[in-house]
Amino acid sequence: MRRYRKVWDYLLLIAILLGLFISSSQPYAKQDMRGTIDKLVDEQSLQNRIGDISIPYGGKDVSLEEKGAAGFIEFFLRKGVHFSVFALLAFSWYRVFSQHLSFGQALPWSAFCSVMTAALDEWHQTFTPDRTGMVQDVLLDAAGSVTMLLIIALNYLYSRRAHRYKM
Template structure:
């Protein structure tokens, strides 16, 4: 039962986060204080990201809003990556737990977007569902590769004992 606690905590954090409006979550004022010289402005100006029918870029949104967009989307990916890993661990020793973890991560991303659709000032998009799922896929794949490397190393060390 203990193996479900990290998963439950992550789901609660996502639920609370999805319950907040954009204004409550905005980090633009913090970014303005922390990065008054707008580091990497020229580099970031090269990027134009199509999202929900608009062009998200420094030219269209401004430096701080663009940077916030990147941070928020990275946070989405990492959050659902952590959920996928927590699911993978919780599903042990079930066969095909990698696949199950990804499918459940997708379902939770759908549920999160549905929940967001009821929050004032938030939008629900299938793009975010896919972003969350890709975050789960990337993080879970990295986790399982690293896990296998450690197991191989441990096996080799036992051979030489």
Template sequence: MKLKLYQWIPVLLIVIGVFYSSSQPYQKQDVRPEIGKYVDLEKVEKNFSDVKIHYAGSEVSVEARGAASFIEFFIRKGAHFTVFFALGFFSFRALRISGNRTWKSAAIAFVLVASYAAFDETHQNFTENRTPHVEDVVIDITGGTTAILLASLIYRNRPIKKTSYRNV
């Protein structure tokens, strides 16, 4: 297996971005004022007043949180899924291009995603006004696993390039 370090650059950038984001208190990431500028909150209240979700021991609804917080909840959870989707995809890709078989790349990428998801939530425990949630780890792992499965389909029939040690 020939390790191709440049393939790990996207993974490293994602990990650094997640770490930085988790280091910020909630107030620095609060997008509710921006949501209020661009979204008709009265329409949200009218159209989603019956939607109630129970997440991490509390109710997520327009009634319980207000329209802007209701929207922000979905933006935040979508960000969890999307960022860990990217982490899973690029981890798998770097492992596969480095010469690992598809199943081995998938297994290692899964362990990386799950471990970093757990680390990220633990890290938030030490950040002011942030609360770690097991549910967020589940969303992260779901995003990463979805990407790993997709990448496995994309890369499954690509041949592994054998590198001669004489040419290294």
């Protein structure tokens, strides 16, 4: 059974990396969700609920006024996906590294590989039409990775402590 876990860990890592590569290779127009969001969201109702919220990101203000309801919602969906995918990527790197390294070695290598993947992913986007690579996205991706690795570390420490008290 342990052998299958190793295979699945590697397959998950490869699938995430391949998905990132394919996603970064697509122009923005192919990934644009604003048309679908427009059909589902009433802009006036959203404006009444959240008002004039404005968030600085990448040297620009992200607001309903600047982006419209669909663009505003799409921004948060995209950034949420960035965070979540890189959290999953960090988990996957950790699972692969932990098969060969100690906890104290697997965790920093997972962080390093996750952040390097984020940087290379953003760099790759600079070669794709209508896409840009942003340092802010690398930082967001790193935040997703670090969050997952903190959860892993806390779980590891908790399980070691719980195991120690059972004896």
